[in-house]
Amino acid sequence: MEELFTEENQVITIVLIGVLLLLLMGVALLLFFFFSRKKIVEKELEKKTLEINHQKEIIQSIIVTQEKERKRIAQDLHDDISSKLNVINLNANLLKEGELTPEEYLIVNDSILDATDKTLESARKIAHNLLPPILDKFGLKDALEELADSFNNSRKITIEYNLEYPKAYLKPEKELHLFRITQELINNSVRHGKAKNCTIRINLTDSKLIFTYSDNGVGFNVDDKNHQLGLGMKNIESRVALLKGSYIIKSAKNKGFKTIITI
Incomplete structure (x- = not known):
């Protein structure tokens, strides 16, 4: 009778150990899947963050490029157009005053025509750079x-x-x-x-x-x-x-x- 109880106790012990091992394996698998999923989510978040930062850099680059282009156009307008229009304006005022000799009149008139031609050429160049x-x-x-x-x-x-x-x-x-x-x-x-x-x-x-x-x-x-x-x-x-x-x-x-x- 005692031997029977002893065998039953051994069986119960083995079953309990088996159940405990299964529980431990289950917990281990759950932890493994949890941390694996966590790492996957972290990687995805890191990837999305990099993509967002990259898009921000591209947008910033576009803005910087646009500003650079605007400054270049403004500089071209100031250097090439405004200066030549000032020459035309000054010479036009000389004609308006009318106190010129025939030779001076011809010189001023030629200067206006020359400045006008150069202004038109500069305007064409600027327009060409904007859209060929x-x-x-x-x-x-x-x-x-x-x-x-x-x-x-x-x-x-x-x-x-x-x-x-x-x-x-x-x-x-x-x-x-x-x-x-x-x-x-x-x-x-x-x-x-x-x-x-x-x-x-x-x-x-x-x-x-x-x-x-x-x-x-x-x-x-x-x-x-x-x-x-x-x-x-x-x-x-x-x-x-x-x-x-x-x-x-x-x-x-x-x-x-x-x-x-x-x-």
Whole structure:
């Protein structure tokens, strides 16, 4: 009888231990899922925070770029337009007073005509910088070709291009963004990259527009935050975001620069 009780006690003990182990395993699994879920949520929050901060940087970059553009336009208006209008105004007052010899009259009149011509040319230049007429009339391909040819003629840099771009493939405002990106890239190559040659290519692959730009300049370390946070690159990044595109940069010291933008 005692042996029977002893066996029953052993069985009960084993069952209790088994139940306890199952409970411990259950608690362990619950804790594991809880902390795993917590880490996943934290990672998601961190990712969302980074995305929000990135969007804030892009918006800030757009605002800074707009302010820079406004200051440049204001400076151009002051330097090129206002100064010439002042000359016209002064000479017009001389004519109004009428105390001029025939020779002086001709000189003042010629001065007014010359200043008027220069003012009109400055106004056309400012308007061209705001929205290139060829872009508005003929589209992105012709505008990029004209831009490249103008740099080739200036001999600041030699630009090769191959633009397989269907007319009006992008909306006009998106074409303007891609045009401005190209301008910024060329200016960076000339000013900072000290490049002598660059290449611009556009082609369509699987309903995606692939824009490739490369130069043979001094290049830079792509991990260098100073280059990543530069106003020029931030301006490009913000315009790519407005195009709902993506981009990659390949560069190294003394190895040139290359970027591929996919829209």
